[in-house]
Amino acid sequence: MCGICCLVSLSQHPPNISLLKEDILYNLRRRGPSSSQELVKTVPHLPYHCLFSGHVLHLRGQMTPQPMEDPTSDNVLLWNGEVFDGIPVEAEENDTDIIFHHLCSCSNDSDILSLLSSIRGPWSFIFYQACKHCLWFGRDFFGRRSLLWQFNEELDNILALTSVSAISDHQWREVPASGIFKVDLQDCAATKAVTLSLYQWRYPSRENPSEEGVSEKVSTHLPTCVSLVINESNSLTAPVVPLNKEVCNIPEEFQLLHFIKNVDDMEVLQMFLAEQHKKKLVHQFIDVMSGAIKRRVLCLVRDADQLQGDVLGDVRKTEIAILFSGGVDSMLIAALADRHVPVEEPIDLLNVAFMVPEQGSQNSSTKHRKGKNQLPPSPEGLNVNNIMAGNSVPSFNVPDRITGRAGLEELKNINPSRLWNFVEINVTLEDLKAMRQQHICHLVYPLDTVLDDSIGCAVWFASRGKGLLTNQGDKRPYQSPAKIVLTGIGADEQLAGYSRHRVCFEKHGLEGLNEELGMELGRISSRNLGRDDRVIGDHGKEARFPFLDEDVVSFLNSLPVWEKANLAVRRGIGEKLLLRLAAAELGLTASSVLPKRAMQFGSRIAKMENRNEKASDKCTRLQTLSIE
Missing domain, CATH: 3.60.20.10 (Aminohydrolase, N-terminal nucleophile (Ntn) domain)
Structure with a gap:
């Protein structure tokens, strides 16, 4: 970097x-x-x-x-x-x-x-x-x-x-x-x-x-x-193959599975995995993602003798951090990073939350919880009450904090010998305003929408890695020393993870969905990547994007769209289906069927200052700063 x-x-x-x-x-x-x-x-x-x-x-x-x-x-x-x-x-x-x-x-x-x-x-x-x-x-x-x-x-x-x-x-x-x-x-x-x-x-x-x-x-x-x-x-x-836009020869299962209404989510995934062709594709995807992550966690200088400070005792210095919500994207990255990061080296899971209103002023929050961005019903294995009863500060029990802690427990089950550092990054309104003016507005620029502001701020605080670390039941201040930050950007764009993809499919079918996915990847540089590189790089850290590895993109581009997603199946399964199947095959459970939740909603930054804004609006807070 x-x-x-x-x-x-x-x-x-x-x-x-x-x-x-x-x-x-x-x-x-x-x-x-x-x-x-x-x-x-x-x-x-x-x-x-x-x-x-x-x-x-x-x-x-x-x-x-x-x-x-x-x-x-x-x-x-x-x-x-x-x-x-x-x-x-x-x-x-x-x-x-x-x-x-x-x-x-x-x-x-x-x-x-x-x-x-x-x-x-x-x-x-x-x-x-x-x-x-x-x-x-x-x-x-x-x-x-x-x-x-x-x-x-x-x-x-x-x-x-x-x-x-x-x-x-x-x-x-x-x-x-x-x-x-x-x-x-x-x-x-x-x-x-x-x-x-x-x-x-x-x-x-x-x-x-x-x-x-x-x-x-x-x-x-x-x-x-x-x-x-x-x-x-x-x-x-071009370093990747063109997008496969085939729409003929659609498997019968693609058309019929939406009739399965009373089958448990994990059971539906196992039904897909029972099909030999599908399982083969899942293992090919796991292999190509594993290779992409291996390159990104091993291409750096490691000092084997360097130890971390007093918080963790005598353990190796953390080199790799992951922007971590507990959703299927970040969970898959963490599970595969575990394969390649030296076992004696901790991995930092950076989980950001913006302060929610106190219980006494919940009228608007109650209305919000009834809306489309509420935390979805808990899949089997994710006990929200137990998670919230842990060490989390109540004001920061946002959806991503809850699913993040649940994801931590899944990762511990997969590899209990790994030291997983779950870093709670709690942001108050005062912190947000101060850091936006000092740093973030200059990094988001020249982008200027409400969405750019929300994601830019959330990624900046998360990648800074400054928060609280729970170690053996005790919370201590912690600053992640990792220079490499892995992020899951590119998964939704390639695997039909956004709600607009489902709307597009319902209106225009597979042809329309193909066009939408082609457009998504074509504009990712101007909508996301430049901004995220500037924001993460501001901390003297390097952003690495395994879902945008050339081999990964070529593999996904080579598949017809119905092998990557099945939007005839309900939310939480059909979008990013191939990714969910890979997560289930790796032993991940509840996280593999969590519905997509955008970072700005999961971290609650989108509702912290102005709830009436649209994502595409010009951000008045950034405009005000540009005039000052």
């Missing part, structure tokens, strides 16, 4: 680091606390300059400060990513160093595009190719790492790129994850204008986006001084 930034100016004088506002540099340093440095590239006889600013969170191999500069070629690299596969990286090597060596060996555009196409893992990058006076930049196919851009006609700084910015007068936008961009700086210096060359992501065969659609999407927020050219002769190869 790194904070990367580049300023390009058309001027006879090098750009000054003061052009980067102190709040932006502060946010970049928080992402990369291990190393920070700047580099200015000045080219004789050409009126352009580049300022590179790199801030590193050291996770793999030898510590490698950025920006990296090659003394032979004068090339410069800023890299914010992880190479999990596709390019060989040994355990003792640093992937930034490996990528830079490969980039410096590229002799033409095709070589660069081929290299980037082969990487398996999340990344954003900025690469200055000195011999051709070109600046390359972009994000991976899914957009799992943040990169923002800004163009300014009025100042010498014609282009600014950064992992994270701050709310300001100048408009920042997220760099679209449509492909890789190249700017010819020599041409910019001659014309005093910017032309962006876009190299698109393309599937090797069918289902490629039209150039008109991509051009319109990218050009929407570009100023008039910037022109866009889509390179037709070269492109990147």
Whole structure:
């Protein structure tokens, strides 16, 4: 994980680091606390300059400060990513160093595009190719790492790129994850204008986006001084197979199972698992998810001699944390992480709750509990009364806290020898307002809806990992030291987990559902991933997304939709059916049939300040902060 930034100016004088506002540099340093440095590239006889600013969170191999500069070629690299596969990286090597060596060996555009196409893992990058006076930049196919851009006609700084910015007068936008961009700086210096060359992501065969659609999407927020050219002769190869949109030959069970009304939820899952073909698919899914999680929990430097502090006694330092609600997504991640994290190493389960009103002021809460976001009836094995009677603070007994504690007990049953650290992260209204103004509003930006605010705040507090740890019946303050945070984003988008998917299926059938799922994955970079990367990275931690591993996405994309979900079956089973079957096969019980509950409702942040807002509304709290 790194904070990367580049300023390009058309001027006879090098750009000054003061052009980067102190709040932006502060946010970049928080992402990369291990190393920070700047580099200015000045080219004789050409009126352009580049300022590179790199801030590193050291996770793999030898510590490698950025920006990296090659003394032979004068090339410069800023890299914010992880190479999990596709390019060989040994355990003792640093992937930034490996990528830079490969980039410096590229002799033409095709070589660069081929290299980037082969990487398996999340990344954003900025690469200055000195011999051709070109600046390359972009994000991976899914957009799992943040990169923002800004163009300014009025100042010498014609282009600014950064992992994270701050709310300001100048408009920042997220760099679209449509492909890789190249700017010819020599041409910019001659014309005093910017032309962006876009190299698109393309599937090797069918289902490629039209150039008109991509051009319109990218050009929407570009100023008039910037022109866009889509390179037709070269492109990147998408790292996943296209979505299977088959709708014929639907199995009879898909059409008939919705008639089974009086069968226990777990029994329904076992009925599916009794079918040989279905069970084979479930085991294939478990294997591919297990591989994705293995890469994400082992690709980091571990100090075997390092112990945690007084709270836990003499145990190994925690390296891996999971955003944990006790729902089926986070439970599957935890169960599979248990396979690969060293058994003597704890795993932190980060569970966030926002304070609910006291019992004396429950009129509106009572009405809310009757609504659609209430905690669903408890599946067999989940005793809510026993869970609530535990050590939880009553004001924070939100749905995700209850299911989280129940999930903890399931994980203990699966592996009682593992130290599972259930971290209760309790947020008051005062904490929320203070941290939103100091940090979160700048990280969510340039997104600005009520949904972005709710999820951004919930993820920020959760990933910070500062809360209470219950150890042998005693609660103590605890700060998670884990640098890696696993999150379940991508499961709902691929496995029809949202309520809108059920509505779409009921209105438009499997054809409509396929279209909706294709759209979900296509927009996940702009709706979710950039924001979540900025929010989690603010704590000097790295977000890793196993459901968006290339092998996982390719496996799920290869299946017809009815193998992934069966929305003819009731809520709590039909959505994300393949995932629920995998959880049941791993020995998870109550959590495998919990209905989907969005983080903003499960943690209760959505009802903490303004209950009359819609998720798509502009967030007035963020707008107020932007004016101040």
